[in-house]
Amino acid sequence: MESSGFDLEVHGAACGCGEGVALPRCAGEVIDANEGQDEGEVRCVEREREALVRFKKGVIDESGILSSWVSEDSKKDCCKWKGVVCGNTNTNTYTNTNTTYAHVIALLLGYEYNDYPYTKPLGGNISDALLELHHLTNLDLSMNDFDYQFPRFMGSMKQLEHLNLRACYLHGTLPPQLGNLTNLRTLNLWGPLRSENLDWLSHLSLLNRLDLSLIDLSHTSWLQQILKLRSLQELSLAYSNIGATIPAGVPSANSSSVSLSILDLSCNALVSSNLDWLFNTSTRLSILNMRRNKLDGQIPHVFGRLVLLEDLDLSGNMLEGGISESLRNLSHLQALDLSSNDFSGDLEDFYLGIYLLK
Numbered sequence: 001m002e003s004s005g006f007d008l009e010v011h012g013a014a015c016g017c018g019e020g021v022a023l024p025r026c027a028g029e030v031i032d033a034n035e036g037q038d039e040g041e042v043r044c045v046e047r048e049r050e051a052l053v054r055f056k057k058g059v060i061d062e063s064g065i066l067s068s069w070v071s072e073d074s075k076k077d078c079c080k081w082k083g084v085v086c087g088n089t090n091t092n093t094y095t096n097t098n099t100t101y102a103h104v105i106a107l108l109l110g111y112e113y114n115d116y117p118y119t120k121p122l123g124g125n126i127s128d129a130l131l132e133l134h135h136l137t138n139l140d141l142s143m144n145d146f147d148y149q150f151p152r153f154m155g156s157m158k159q160l161e162h163l164n165l166r167a168c169y170l171h172g173t174l175p176p177q178l179g180n181l182t183n184l185r186t187l188n189l190w191g192p193l194r195s196e197n198l199d200w201l202s203h204l205s206l207l208n209r210l211d212l213s214l215i216d217l218s219h220t221s222w223l224q225q226i227l228k229l230r231s232l233q234e235l236s237l238a239y240s241n242i243g244a245t246i247p248a249g250v251p252s253a254n255s256s257s258v259s260l261s262i263l264d265l266s267c268n269a270l271v272s273s274n275l276d277w278l279f280n281t282s283t284r285l286s287i288l289n290m291r292r293n294k295l296d297g298q299i300p301h302v303f304g305r306l307v308l309l310e311d312l313d314l315s316g317n318m319l320e321g322g323i324s325e326s327l328r329n330l331s332h333l334q335a336l337d338l339s340s341n342d343f344s345g346d347l348e349d350f351y352l353g354i355y356l357l358k
Helices: 046-057 128-132 152-156 176-180 199-203 222-226 276-281 301-305 325-329 347-356
Strands: 042-044 084-086 093-096 099-102 104-108 138-140 162-164 186-188 209-211 234-236 262-264 287-289 311-313 318-321 335-337
Touching: 042 046, 042 084, 046 128, 128 152, 152 176, 176 199, 199 222, 222 276, 276 301, 301 325
Parallel strands: 042 099, 104 138, 138 162, 162 186, 186 209, 209 234, 234 262, 262 287, 287 311, 311 335
Antiparallel strands: 084 104, 093 099
């Protein structure tokens, strides 16, 4: 019979693929250059202001989101422009004739869909003028409408620590030059892109958040490359076409990503017969989204071995029969979604049994 969605804590029943474990926006930690300063004491670097003006010229801005980016003398300080953040540490400022000049360290222009239809996202081109922002560590252009090829010049922005290009309507192939961004902590490339290989990922040893959802990874050795990211904590590969690319050999536990705690593999046509690799990917998983795959038969016992799980979503599969007793090992479980399967028996009794174990 069709099972109903029941959660120890209501979770994810209405979410689409890739939404159950949404990676946080790559905002990073930034500091307002004007904090603790008197008006007029801090100004942006002229070369960087000119680079931002060139960037604006390539952008289609129907709603005036960048209306504060103007050249009048009274508003030339780009540190006060919308989305621009300047630093106030010694490494990000210098002083000349009683004026402190602050470098741009963050450009936060991610579109908020809560503003739609009152404002429209940015469009047009992402200009390589951004290469002039040598101190930029945080770039967020997410949810805008840049209908262009992936900007290969970004592989030269080696100082970046946070890059968020989620849902920017970029297309084409991911350039291997992304492997040059060895300071990256967060990388969100969610979108309909392609990847010929992911060998470049192994160079991003500091990466702790990665979202490659919607990117076709069917021709890559994605699992082997991701297991090399020892600092990775959050990974989303929803809609990434990885169902047929699981390697025959199971990775050993000592090759696993020891830090991985959040994993989203929803909507990938994964099958029940080859899931042993999942346990060896990480023994510290706390959130696992396997929504809308092709898991069939009884619930695989591998899930019962992930004893630190707090949130498990197996909805929208073809699971049937009784509920696996191995799930009773999940004493930390707070949210469980088994909806849209074909289980027999009383699910509410099973949920209650797990609850009483706490």
